[in-house]
Amino acid sequence: MPTRTACSRPEPERPRAPEAMRPEEVEALVRARPWADHSGARELVRAFPDRLRTVLERWDLTVVRAFAEGAGLPVLEVVGRASGPAVLKLGGHGADLSQQVRVLQAADGRGFVRVLEHDEEQDAVLLEKLGPTLFRTVPDPVEQAAHLAALLPAAWALPTECAEILEPGAKARGLLVLVDGALAVESEPAESGGERPGLGTRHRDVLERARELALALIEEPAAELVLVHGDPHAGNALRRGEEHVLIDPDGFLGEREYDAGVALRDHQQMIDVLERSDGPGAGRRRHAQLVASTADQLGLEEERVAAWAHLERVTTGVHLHRLGWRDEGEAWLRTARAVLS
Numbered sequence: 001m002p003t004r005t006a007c008s009r010p011e012p013e014r015p016r017a018p019e020a021m022r023p024e025e026v027e028a029l030v031r032a033r034p035w036a037d038h039s040g041a042r043e044l045v046r047a048f049p050d051r052l053r054t055v056l057e058r059w060d061l062t063v064v065r066a067f068a069e070g071a072g073l074p075v076l077e078v079v080g081r082a083s084g085p086a087v088l089k090l091g092g093h094g095a096d097l098s099q100q101v102r103v104l105q106a107a108d109g110r111g112f113v114r115v116l117e118h119d120e121e122q123d124a125v126l127l128e129k130l131g132p133t134l135f136r137t138v139p140d141p142v143e144q145a146a147h148l149a150a151l152l153p154a155a156w157a158l159p160t161e162c163a164e165i166l167e168p169g170a171k172a173r174g175l176l177v178l179v180d181g182a183l184a185v186e187s188e189p190a191e192s193g194g195e196r197p198g199l200g201t202r203h204r205d206v207l208e209r210a211r212e213l214a215l216a217l218i219e220e221p222a223a224e225l226v227l228v229h230g231d232p233h234a235g236n237a238l239r240r241g242e243e244h245v246l247i248d249p250d251g252f253l254g255e256r257e258y259d260a261g262v263a264l265r266d267h268q269q270m271i272d273v274l275e276r277s278d279g280p281g282a283g284r285r286r287h288a289q290l291v292a293s294t295a296d297q298l299g300l301e302e303e304r305v306a307a308w309a310h311l312e313r314v315t316t317g318v319h320l321h322r323l324g325w326r327d328e329g330e331a332w333l334r335t336a337r338a339v340l341s
Helices: 021-032 037-060 096-109 141-156 170-183 202-220 256-263 268-278 281-298 302-323 326-338
Strands: 061-067 077-079 083-088 116-121 126-128 188-189 193-195 224-229 237-240 243-246 252-254
Touching: 021 061, 037 061, 037 170, 061 083, 083 188, 096 126, 096 141, 096 243, 141 224, 141 237, 141 243, 141 252, 141 281, 170 202, 170 243, 188 252, 188 281, 202 302, 202 326, 252 326, 256 281, 256 302, 268 281, 281 302, 281 326
Parallel strands: none
Antiparallel strands: 061 077, 077 083, 083 126, 116 126, 188 193, 224 252, 237 243
């Protein structure tokens, strides 16, 4: 059931930002997503306008702006009569918002963003408004990795009862499916007409290495499992006062090395710059140093951290291709090749 925040004092005039967006503008952003015409997304796109308007009315919100950088539905900065500045998220297209809320409510603000309201019926959540991302506050990727590593124990300390339960090896098996699917794509339509080599042809070496790593992780699952964040990159750590806190937890039962690997996945720009400025192999060496220092900081197995980092980097590139972001997908896969040993 949806919840409301009580307010006993007289209600002030509803603040309205000069750059406020109309719901129709947000709906247009959703229809413009590369995946909007996919068969599995049509119902989500069709139902979105009613869901958005219902939540805006129920919590008395005005949309200030939309963040459309992610792969799913836009995240909205809003202002409400009771909540003040806040962030509105609606679930859909791969995001299990109910699980995210379960984790965030268990954390109760400790190391994570705070939940202000939750509407289970509309699959919507209102969150405290935080400051800039770790990408902006700590531009250096080496320092970013250390900051993320320091944040991860907050997730691992949460009760495992709050985690989505996966069978041992399930995460690696799911990523293996993506890799095998990409390996099977030997050709694909070219933008200029005709066909061009597909992912399985252009990136076979990268994909085959990812397949080997996935199989090894499946055959030897970790002995100890915790509630992992699941997607701890520098865009999912935001400033609150003098600290950073995490947002968007997947919150499944997994191994610590998985989270550390994901935290080391997003260094395309750094690796590309090093490869150009310092020559071939420079990006790989810096990545190896980051894996070693992160594993040491957290007391983890270095080889497993490196394996998860490569597998996640490759499957993210494959996933972006499938969603229609081909250039971005190519960047991820190019970086994966650069760091292959």
